[in-house]
Amino acid sequence: MNTSLAANASSLPRLESDLYESVVDKDGRYGGLVADERWAQEIKRLARERNAVILAHNYQLPEIQDIADYTGDSLGLSRIAAETDADVIVFCGVHFMAETAKILSPEKTVLIPDERAGCSLADSITADELAEWKAENPGALVVSYVNTTADVKALTDICCTSSNAVDVVKSIPEDQEILFNPDQFLGAHVRRETGRDNIKVWAGECHVHANINGEELAHRAEENADSQLFIHPECGCANSAIYLAGEGTIEPERVQMLSTGEMLTEAQKLKENKPNGKVLVATEVGMLHQLRKAAPDVDFEPVNDRASCSYMKLITPAALLRCLVEGADEVDVDPEVADKARASVERMIAIGNPGGGRVTRLVCAHHSTVGH
Numbered sequence: 001m002n003t004s005l006a007a008n009a010s011s012l013p014r015l016e017s018d019l020y021e022s023v024v025d026k027d028g029r030y031g032g033l034v035a036d037e038r039w040a041q042e043i044k045r046l047a048r049e050r051n052a053v054i055l056a057h058n059y060q061l062p063e064i065q066d067i068a069d070y071t072g073d074s075l076g077l078s079r080i081a082a083e084t085d086a087d088v089i090v091f092c093g094v095h096f097m098a099e100t101a102k103i104l105s106p107e108k109t110v111l112i113p114d115e116r117a118g119c120s121l122a123d124s125i126t127a128d129e130l131a132e133w134k135a136e137n138p139g140a141l142v143v144s145y146v147n148t149t150a151d152v153k154a155l156t157d158i159c160c161t162s163s164n165a166v167d168v169v170k171s172i173p174e175d176q177e178i179l180f181n182p183d184q185f186l187g188a189h190v191r192r193e194t195g196r197d198n199i200k201v202w203a204g205e206c207h208v209h210a211n212i213n214g215e216e217l218a219h220r221a222e223e224n225a226d227s228q229l230f231i232h233p234e235c236g237c238a239n240s241a242i243y244l245a246g247e248g249t250i251e252p253e254r255v256q257m258l259s260t261g262e263m264l265t266e267a268q269k270l271k272e273n274k275p276n277g278k279v280l281v282a283t284e285v286g287m288l289h290q291l292r293k294a295a296p297d298v299d300f301e302p303v304n305d306r307a308s309c310s311y312m313k314l315i316t317p318a319a320l321l322r323c324l325v326e327g328a329d330e331v332d333v334d335p336e337v338a339d340k341a342r343a344s345v346e347r348m349i350a351i352g353n354p355g356g357g358r359v360t361r362l363v364c365a366h367h368s369t370v371g372h
Helices: 039-052 062-067 074-083 095-104 127-136 150-155 165-170 183-192 216-224 238-247 260-273 287-296 317-326 335-350
Strands: 024-026 029-031 054-058 070-072 090-091 109-111 141-145 158-160 178-181 199-201 228-231 255-256 278-282 298-303 360-363 366-370
Touching: 029 317, 039 054, 039 062, 039 090, 039 317, 054 062, 062 287, 062 317, 070 074, 074 090, 074 095, 074 360, 090 317, 095 109, 095 150, 095 335, 127 150, 127 178, 141 165, 141 287, 150 335, 158 165, 158 335, 165 183, 178 183, 183 199, 183 238, 199 278, 216 228, 216 238, 216 278, 228 238, 228 260, 238 255, 238 317, 260 278, 260 287, 278 287, 287 298
Parallel strands: 054 070, 054 090, 090 109, 141 158, 141 178, 178 199, 228 255, 228 278, 278 298
Antiparallel strands: 024 029, 070 360, 360 366
């Protein structure tokens, strides 16, 4: 491998691969390999040698999704991985996702194929900022979206996912003040659905979802009058969609606020009941790959075809091979932080709707649905 960056120290022994010499680190990403059959077989061999389970988030490149043992959303994947007998978890996603996997599987080694894969939403609040916010609001209960760092989760009373955020808040006494973080659009959705006025919302956002705006949604919905709309609540257009539905500009029955896992569930229903329909999808474009596989005859189109996360796309075929060869980049979480963070996740699970969405498993080169 030719690289100008020093690899992270790893607790794992190095493996050999003839393809490794083709890997290059150029322009801030790993390249030099194509996802052909030789690459796929080598990834599978290396994973077997490591006794590794490969996880891929729904926003990953299609070739990464297709080689993974499991594909889904971050919490669902981390919970599945914890139940496997793998020694190593390779998380093809962004950094906070690998941290969550480590929190739920402290005894396993967790790797991310490129440690540079960060997250603008997770970065929008730090542990110090949350501690200061809590100090300004004594007695308030902290609800944190799982798209946060381990340090933030450790200061959190209860976590939530995009699919169960409303249920989590409804489980909290109505007179209890809540600090909701970090996503302002998901927070607004929770406020609207619960009708509570004692929820303070942090002004964070995912830069990709925030740029899927209401004007664009209205234009695309008008162009495609017979289409349904699948909208992730992190999107900047989420509030606009509800407003437009309320005004009658868009028929309310066309609009669905859905997590990525719920989008897959609805896609399966369309496959059975309306296989030739059209759906406009407001989320990161990587999600289209799983939706089209779930319902091949449905026409899934993005509301914004530029809504691609550059951090997610750092996990390239070359990055994955380099990760398995070098045993890098390893993700660790301080045990004390992990214990506190795990407690906030377990409190969410205890309310009975842990979310985590649908997770698909690779079986003989085909995905079948398991769990969640």
